[in-house]
Amino acid sequence: RINGQRLWGSLMEMAKIGATPKGGVCRLALTDLDRQGRDLFVSWAKDAGCTISIDQMGNVFARRAGRNESALPVMTGSHADSQPTGGRFDGIYGVLGGLEVIRTLNDHGITTEHPIEVVIWTNEEGSRFAPAMVASGVFAGVFTLEYGLSRADVDGKTMGEELERIGYAGNIPCGGRPIHAAFELHIEQGPILEAENITIGVVTAAQGQRWYEVVFTGQESHAGPTPMPRRRDALLGAARAIQLVNRIGLAHAPYACATVGMLQVHPNSRNVIPGQVFFTVDIRHPEDAVLAKMDAELRAGIATIAAEQRLDVSKLEQIFYYAPVPFDADCVASVRAAAQRFGYSHRDIVSGAGHDACYLAKVAPTSMVFVPCVDGISHNEVEDATPEWIEAGGNVLLHAMLERAQE
């Protein structure tokens, strides 16, 4: 059994870095606060006897030696970055849960056959730098290194520059090495487990997603003397697009999700009819065929709106796509068995969010462990979980990993 209090304490200590007034965390990828969080993890991992290595995407690997050092590693981990108004558990729970596994093995003097690695994956959130899971994507060969390093934030700063700046631009190659098995521990970020009063989610798959960037261009003009019929109001077009996206989500109930999360108005002046609007679209579904249908509906709808509002579609680009991800049956079985061993209530579940495990699954047998979060709320400063859930997830991770690390 892991030490639940120690894990909780480490989470609360880490949550001080980037703490927000409402009890959450703002630790955007590759900021000074992200560096502080990484530094703290590295110092803890070194104290636990791990060796640290950093790859070209800034992914941090803390390795605990195995009895057989030529055996492939069993990997776990998640991310340390957060949303602008993020919570104390999203991502970092999977990192510190992995560290707690190592600390527990140390407590009991257990040497595993396989080495164990705990990873921080760079920029999972996709908030400061789009898309999400960039660095685990490079690790898995989905993106090139050049693509990963060149992702830029709204100010034009690239991941490559920012990795250099915070001192986490490593030189070992990103990816291209075999892994025995991988697990990721995470809060559910949705309402299912809590609603059913279940402690452990055995994650069998993750739904697919597509992200888009859209730009409508109309014509800036004075809000006073410009008659309504002459207007080419880009924000009015965007307003219709936001409702279109919502209708697409509702039309493919109950599993589809569709969201406009980001929108920027130009010139954004009270008495100017907006001339240009940039916005993002995020659509998700567990079935790839439905996701493709949603894509077609989005494209058709945007074209109709642009024509009716006399706007130009200056951009309609899918910047991120992955098909629904099935996790490895053996790894899923290890998670289920571990939950059963402790007598935790559990159920199979499909992840609504994307996770580094989704990319890792392309190059290693992978699965995930979910625990509930309060009211199903995540990507919000009020995100919360009970110490009991946090401990239970750690125990399941420990035993799932042990099973694979000893074979």
Added chain:
Amino acid sequence: RINGQRLWGSLMEMAKIGATPKGGVCRLALTDLDRQGRDLFVSWAKDAGCTISIDQMGNVFARRAGRNESALPVMTGSHADSQPTGGRFDGIYGVLGGLEVIRTLNDHGITTEHPIEVVIWTNEEGSRFAPAMVASGVFAGVFTLEYGLSRADVDGKTMGEELERIGYAGNIPCGGRPIHAAFELHIEQGPILEAENITIGVVTAAQGQRWYEVVFTGQESHAGPTPMPRRRDALLGAARAIQLVNRIGLAHAPYACATVGMLQVHPNSRNVIPGQVFFTVDIRHPEDAVLAKMDAELRAGIATIAAEQRLDVSKLEQIFYYAPVPFDADCVASVRAAAQRFGYSHRDIVSGAGHDACYLAKVAPTSMVFVPCVDGISHNEVEDATPEWIEAGGNVLLHAMLERAQE
């Protein structure tokens, strides 16, 4: 007759300050560029023999002595600030048109009975600091000095601080002094004159307007695992509000205008359901009773949307209101007579935009002269006017002012 070439040259010289790549101007109120524009005007006005004084709101008065220095001044002027993507004529034409009147009087050695004053009114656009026409409003006693100096931009910098910073915080009292007559020369900023091939708009009134700030609050949550029916998406509410505002504008055709020009999403992250959205509303109509009806429709519509989308209306505040403004019949007659004297095609027109003249009209007999602008476009970098229109407006201003300055 004024010197049309000289006026055009001065406009083009001034347009270099804050020039944008698309041929427009970005000279936001109380920035360093605004200071440069003011400095240039002051140096030109001094060269033309004027004395300069600056009041507590940073309004700049360039005074040409009259034969009778105890006679009340005849005033003209407009503003030197621009929209973020503004044009080369909006505002500054009225300032440099006034300067051209003085230069022309100098050329002909004419001394007027009344002194003449050419004014730059601070922050007319209301873009960096809301609302519009703040400083002419303080001059006219509509706003207190404290209110004016405390208006803040999105970074929290106040007009008072920024006036100090750029060296235009004067110490003469703002307003409270009588004026013999006032005229403001401006481009129409709408399509009417150009469409009818008319050179001079004799401005008889300005439509009323109301500005609002609205904040919808929902709940931030993850765009992936949060089922559609659980969402409290503040941006979806704002999208409906944008369409509501547009419908209100269309419902009171042909004179009503209704615009959402500014909108800010929080936390504005691609995979976060927006938790809060701030947006502005600008509604206008030439009849106060209709404007009141539009106000009621807006308030009722916002309440309905909030209830249906399960959002809180954290703010719904009217931050700016003035009733339709009738201009002074004698001043209007002076403008019409001047247009007739030159044989310019002209028509009576109601201003769709607000102008410093609208506030000045509360404390002085006031009217305005409009000239067309190309395609009726303003608040846009492509804003344009022909040298012929610019010259014609200057001639009308000269003769309207002369008529009142010699009585």
